[in-house]
Amino acid sequence: MADQGKLTLYSWWLSSCAYRIRIVLNLKGLDYEYKAVDLLKGDQSDPDFVRINPMKFVPALVDGDTVIGDSFAIGLYLEEKYPQSPLLPRDLKKKALNIQIASIVGTGIQPLQNLVVVNYIEQKLGSQEKDAWTTDQVNRVFTALEKLLNGCAGKYAVGDEIGLGDVFLAPQLYYVIKILQIDVSNYPILARLHAAYGEIPAFQAAVPENQPDAPSI
Incomplete structure (x- = not known):
């Protein structure tokens, strides 16, 4: 296991779940050690990693014990x-909206x-059916998110923080935009937020291509 005195993030450059945590760590100004877990090579099934996360998913965070x-x-x-740069406001409505948005994306x-x-x-139905299904799911959820954001978005998803x-x-x-290339x-509102995130250093530093295990182009 990693150094007990330092946060360690087990991550894969293209994992959106790990990407989330890289953003949180950056926003809060937390130093951490990056441990790459290549999901395409099957690193998630390595016994050492399975002991850390039996689900064989990234991210995994180690903070001491x-x-x-x-x-x-x-x-x-x-x-x-680490309460600095808080991500959940004290206002109960805004807090609930933030959790709701996160839950919609996460689940x-x-x-x-x-x-x-x-x-x-893809194995069962082929590439075309896989792509069509993926696009349909994106549109289903993005339609719901756009309606939700219409009632709460400011500069960012919920207000101006x-x-x-x-x-x-x-x-x-x-x-969706960079990998799936869906319009x-x-x-x-979602398109505007995507542009806004690109201007924030903590978000920029967390993008997949800026990770140490990202392939060289």
């Missing part, structure tokens, strides 16, 4: 332990884009 293997749980842990769309899921669909909702939205928007022009 505390080990957490779920991005939502990691985000809440960091929010409680309503991202799991459907997990490598295990999309590889299974960066919150947990933004932390979850940014990687999802990146993945989001029908979702003007």
Whole structure:
């Protein structure tokens, strides 16, 4: 296991779940050691990593003798332990909206884009059906998010302060726009937020291509 005196993040450059936690760590100004887990090479099944996260997913965070293997749980842990640059406002309505947005992304769309899921669909139905299904799921969730954001967005997802909702939205928007190359022009609020995130240093530093295990182009 990693150095007991320093936060360690087990991450894969293209994982949107790990991307979320990189943003949180950056926003809170926390120094951490980056441990790459290549999901395409099967590093997640290495016995040493399985001992850290039996689910074989990234991210996993090690903080001394505390080990957490779920991005939502990691985000809440960091929010409680390191209250600087808070991601959950005291206002109960705004707090609930941030959690709702994060939950929609974390449970309503991202799991459907997990490598295990999309590889299974492609194997059973072929690439065209996989792509059509993926696009349909994105549009379903983005339609709901756009309606929700229409009632609460300011400069960012909930008002004018960066919150947990933004932390979850940014990687999802990146993945849809950059990787899946799906047009989001029908979702003007989401498109505007994607542009806004690109101007924030903590978000910029967390993008996949800026990670140490990102492939050289």
